[in-house]
Amino acid sequence: MSDHELPKTRTGEARAFFGRRSGKKLHGGQQAIVENLLPQVEIKLEGALDPKSLFPDAARIVIEIGYGGGEHLARKAAEAPDTGFIGCEVFTGGIGKMVQAMHAANLTNVRLFTDDALKLLVSLPDAAIDEVYLLYPDPWPKTRHHKRRFVSPTTLAELARVIRPGGFFHFASDIDDYADWTLAHILRTTEFSFAPGAPGSWHEPYPGWKPTRYEQKARREGRMKSFYFSFPRA
Ligand SMILES: C[S@@+](CC[C@H](N)C(=O)[O-])C[C@H]1O[C@@H](n2cnc3c(N)ncnc32)[C@H](O)[C@@H]1O
Numbered sequence: 001m002s003d004h005e006l007p008k009t010r011t012g013e014a015r016a017f018f019g020r021r022s023g024k025k026l027h028g029g030q031q032a033i034v035e036n037l038l039p040q041v042e043i044k045l046e047g048a049l050d051p052k053s054l055f056p057d058a059a060r061i062v063i064e065i066g067y068g069g070g071e072h073l074a075r076k077a078a079e080a081p082d083t084g085f086i087g088c089e090v091f092t093g094g095i096g097k098m099v100q101a102m103h104a105a106n107l108t109n110v111r112l113f114t115d116d117a118l119k120l121l122v123s124l125p126d127a128a129i130d131e132v133y134l135l136y137p138d139p140w141p142k143t144r145h146h147k148r149r150f151v152s153p154t155t156l157a158e159l160a161r162v163i164r165p166g167g168f169f170h171f172a173s174d175i176d177d178y179a180d181w182t183l184a185h186i187l188r189t190t191e192f193s194f195a196p197g198a199p200g201s202w203h204e205p206y207p208g209w210k211p212t213r214y215e216q217k218a219r220r221e222g223r224m225k226s227f228y229f230s231f232p233r234a
Helices: 028-041 071-079 092-105 117-123 143-148 153-162 176-187 213-220
Strands: 060-065 083-088 110-113 129-135 163-173 227-232
Touching: 028 092, 028 110, 060 071, 060 117, 071 083, 071 092, 071 110, 083 117, 092 110, 110 117, 117 153, 129 153, 153 163, 153 176, 163 176, 176 227
Parallel strands: 060 083, 060 129, 083 110, 129 163
Antiparallel strands: 163 227
8 A cells, every 4th residue: 555545444534644754774784684573573464463363372462653763662572571562663764773672682572563553453353452552643733734643533443442441542742732632532432531540640651661762852852741641441
């Protein structure tokens, strides 16, 4: 499928992917690692995908959407070898970094999807996933671009379908308007709830959190506060 074709969602709605796909050229050794390892760990969709076929022995399955340089995904995967992780990223520079991190740490519990994460979500069975992370999605600040944001009624419907009851959708952002946007959409769903322990507790990072590359950039640029939401799936 070309970048300009719209993936059809389960609801029949079409959605385009917007963003940057290519990055800096990798040097010889890095390129060789990516060329050897990526084909072994890349998910190629051919219709429906049973994630248990990727991780037959995994106790849990977790997805990270838009993992960027893969700092969070690689750390989580190293911390939980009994969990299967599916990372979704379209930026080739980020995919290359993640593959190298997997090689360096010998991570065998990660599979990578290199296209629009929504295409992966629509291919999954109901209640197949324990947790989904969406950390610092592209903010698309201009009002006329808000429809490009990853969080939408369409994507939330798919997340609600694939996350099992009792599971979680985690969303982090440094952008007030995107946090408001996400809360407004979440509160319109019947499957996800927003029940913070205390007012303002959403500014406390997740347990064991280490800043991602994008969060570090936000802090350097003076955006000193983030929202770390965890929405339970009823
Ligand atoms: C602002 S960056 C944040 C990266 C990383 N999570 C971090 O915190 O450093 C957002 C990332 O999401 C990726 N992305 C955007 N839309 C996507 C989609 N539909 N499917 C998969 N990845 C996507 C982009 O390529 C980009 O790398």
